[in-house]
Amino acid sequence: xxxxxxxxxxxxxxxxxxxxxxxxxxxxxxxxxxxxxxxxxxxxxxxxxxxxxxxxxxxxxxxxxxxxxxxxxxxxxxxxxxxxxxxxxxxxxxxxxxxxxxxxxxxxxxxxxxxxxxxxxxxxxxxxxxxxxxxxxxxxxxxxxxxxxxxxxxxxxxxxxxxxxxxxxxxxxxxxxxxxxxxxxxxxxxxxxxxxxxxxxxxxxxxxxxxxxxxxxxxxxxxxxxxxxxxxxxxxxxxxxxxxxxxxxxxxxxxxxxxxxxxxx
Amino acid sequence: xxxxxxxxxxxxxxxxxxxxxxxxxxxxxxxxxxxxxxxxxxxxxxxxxxxxxxxxxxxxxxxxxxxxxxxxxxxxxxxxxxxxxxxxxxxxxxxxxxxxxxxxxxxxxxxxxxxxxxxxxxxxxxxxxxxxxxxxxxxxxxxxxxxxxxxxxxxxxxxxxxxxxxxxxxxxxxxxxxxxxxxxxxxxxxxxxxxxxxxxxxxxxxxxxxxxxxxxxxxxxxxxxxxxxxxxxxxxxxxxxxxxxxxxxxxxxxxxxxxxxxxxxxxxxxxxxxxxxxxxxxxxxxxxxxxx
Numbered sequence: 199x200x201x202x203x204x205x206x207x208x209x210x211x212x213x214x215x216x217x218x219x220x221x222x223x224x225x226x227x228x229x230x231x232x233x234x235x236x237x238x239x240x241x242x243x244x245x246x247x248x249x250x251x252x253x254x255x256x257x258x259x260x261x262x263x264x265x266x267x268x269x270x271x272x273x274x275x276x277x278x279x280x281x282x283x284x285x286x287x288x289x290x291x292x293x294x295x296x297x298x299x300x301x302x303x304x305x306x307x308x309x310x311x312x313x314x315x316x317x318x319x320x321x322x323x324x325x326x327x328x329x330x331x332x333x334x335x336x337x338x339x340x341x342x343x344x345x346x347x348x349x350x351x352x353x354x355x356x357x358x359x360x361x362x363x364x365x366x367x368x369x370x371x372x373x374x375x376x377x378x379x380x381x382x383x384x385x386x387x388x389x390x391x392x393x394x395x396x397x398x399x400x401x402x403x404x405x406x407x408x409x410x411x412x413x414x415x416x417x418x419x420x421x422x423x424x425x426x427x428x429x430x431x432x433x434x435x436x437x438x439x440x441x442x443x444x445x446x447x448x449x450x451x452x453x454x455x456x457x458x459x460x461x462x463x
Numbered sequence: 464x465x466x467x468x469x470x471x472x473x474x475x476x477x478x479x480x481x482x483x484x485x486x487x488x489x490x491x492x493x494x495x496x497x498x499x500x501x502x503x504x505x506x507x508x509x510x511x512x513x514x515x516x517x518x519x520x521x522x523x524x525x526x527x528x529x530x531x532x533x534x535x536x537x538x539x540x541x542x543x544x545x546x547x548x549x550x551x552x553x554x555x556x557x558x559x560x561x562x563x564x565x566x567x568x569x570x571x572x573x574x575x576x577x578x579x580x581x582x583x584x585x586x587x588x589x590x591x592x593x594x595x596x597x598x599x600x601x602x603x604x605x606x607x608x609x610x611x612x613x614x615x616x617x618x619x620x621x622x623x624x625x626x627x628x629x630x631x632x633x634x635x636x637x638x639x640x641x642x643x644x645x646x647x648x649x650x651x652x653x654x655x656x657x658x659x660x661x662x663x664x665x666x667x668x669x670x671x672x673x674x675x676x677x678x679x680x681x682x683x684x685x686x687x688x689x690x691x692x693x694x695x696x697x698x699x700x701x702x703x704x705x706x707x708x709x710x711x712x713x714x715x716x717x718x719x720x721x722x723x724x725x726x727x728x729x730x731x732x733x734x735x736x737x738x739x740x741x742x743x744x745x746x747x748x749x750x751x752x753x754x755x
Binding site: 294357361 | 498500613614615616617619620622623624625626627628629630631632633674677678679680682683
C-alpha cells in the first residue's frame with residue numbers, strides 16, 4: 199500500500215485486493231477501494247453482493263481470506279474507538295429494558311478502560327450534546343421500546359456518533375423508515391458531514407443523494423470510476439442487467455456531470 | 464396450620480436466609496438471562512449440574528461442590544463451543560443437558576451405599592438447608608452481586624447488542640463466559656431451594672414476570688429480587704402449612720404470577736409511551752449477516 203508523507207493524503211479507509219469466501223462461495227473478489235478524508239462514499243449494489251461483508255471486514259468483525267485493510271492507518275479493529283457504525287438491521291432486542299440515554303451512553307464504552315465501571319462527566323456531556331444535536335433530547339428518558347422506527351434510527355445514529363468518531367460507517371440505514379424520515383435522516387447526515395468521513399452502503403440506488411461525493415458498485419467485484427457519478431456501465435456491470443436509473447425519482451444529477459459538486463478531489 | 468412460633472425454629476431461620484440469598488442471586492442473574500435470551504442455555508447448564516451431584520456422591524465430595532465445578536465446566540464448554548459454532552448450538556445444549564444428567568445417574572448408581580437426600584438435590588427442600596450450605600450460598604451471592612456491580616456497564620452493553628459491543632472493542636467473549644459462569648453459580652445457589660430440575664424456572668420466572676413493567680435493567684433486577692423473595696417465602700409458608708413439596712410449590716406460584724403478568728403487561732407503563740401498537744414500531748430483526 200502507498201503511504202505518502204502527508205497524513206491528510208493517506209486514505210481514511212484503504213481496502214487493497216481483498217477477497218472473502220464462505221463455505222466455498224466467493225463473496226468478494228479482489229476488491230480495492232480508498233475512502234479519503236471528507237468523502238461521502240456511497241457503496242451500492244444488489245442484495246447478496248457482499249456489501250455488508252465488506253463493511254464487516256473494514257470493522258474487523260470478519261477476516262478476509264486475502265488482501266489487506268487499513269482504517270485510519272491501522273489494521274481493522276485497532277481504530278474502532280475512532281469509527282462509528284450504524285448496522286443494517288437493529289442488532290439489538292426491541293424490548294430490552296433500556297432508555298435512549300443509556301443506549302447512547304453505551305456508545306462511549308469504546309473509549310472507556312477496564313473495568314468500565316462508570317460513565318465520566320465527559321461521557322454524559324457527549325451524550326447530551328449528541329441527543330440535542332439529533333433533536334432526541336426530549337426522548338432521552340424513554341425506553342427504546344417506545345420509539346418509532348425513525349426515532350430508533352436516530353438513537354442508533356446517536357450511539358454511533360457519541361464517541362466523536364472520525365469515520366462513520368452506515369449499512370443501509372434507511373431501509374425500514376418512511377420517506378420523510380429518510381429525508382430528515384440524510385439532512386442530519388449532511389449536517390454532520392463537515393467533521394466526518396462517511397461510508398454508506400445501500401442496495402437501493404434511489405438513496406444516492408446529492409450529498410454523495412464518490413460512489414462505487416459492489417457485486418462480488420467492485421466497479422468504480424472514482425467519481426461521484428454512477429454510470430450505466432457501472433450499474434449494469436454490478437447488477438448484470440439494465441437498470442432504470444430514473445426509477446425512484448432519483449435526482450437528475452445522478453447521471454452525468456453536475457458542476458460544482460464532487461468533481462476531482 | 465401455621466402458628467406464631469415457627470419463626471423461632473432454627474430450620475425456619477435457615478430457610479428464610481436461604482430464600483433471601485437465592486432471591487438476590489436469581490433476581491440479578493435471571494434478569495440478564497432473560498434479556499439476553501439465554502434461557503435454554505441456562506436450562507442446559509442447570510440440568511447438567513446433576514452430573515456433578517452424582518460425581519460428588521461417587522467420589523465422596525459434597526455433592527453441591529461437585530455440582531458447582533461440573534456446571535461451571537459445562538458453562539465454559541458451551542460458551543467456548545458457541546464461539547466457534549455460531550448460532551447453531553441448540554443441539555449442543557440438548558446433548559449437554561441430557562448427557563450431564565446421564566453422568567449423574569450412572570455415578571449415583573455406581574456410588575456405594577444409600578443416597579438419602581438425592582431427591583432434595585433434584586427438587587429442592589427449603590426446609591432442610593444445612594448451615595454449611597447457607598454460608599456457601601452467602602459467598603456465592605456476594606460474588607454475583609460484586610461481579611455484576613463491577614462489570615455492570617459492559618454486561619449491559621453485551622446483553623443489549625453483542626455485535627455493537629464487539630465493534631466497540633469490548634471483550635465480548637470473556638464477558639459472555641463471565642455471564643455463563645455466573646449463571647452456573649446462581650443455579651447452584653438455587654439447588655437447595657427448588658432443586659436442579661426446577662432451578663431454571665425460579666431463575667427465569669421472576670425476571671420474565673417483571674419485564675413488561677420495567678423500563679430499565681436495574682429496576683428489572685430489583686423487582687425480580689423482590690418477586691423471587693415473595694415467591695420463595697410464600698412457597699415456604701404454603702408448603703409448611705399444607706405439607707407440600709416446597710420447590711414445586713414455589714415454581715407453581717411463579718408460573719401463576721408469570722401467567723398473570725403476561726395479561727397485565729398489556730396495560731403496563733412500559734407500553735404507555737408513544738402511539739400505535741408494538742408491531743407498528745417493530746423493525747425487522749437481523750436474520751443473519753449477508754453472505755455468511
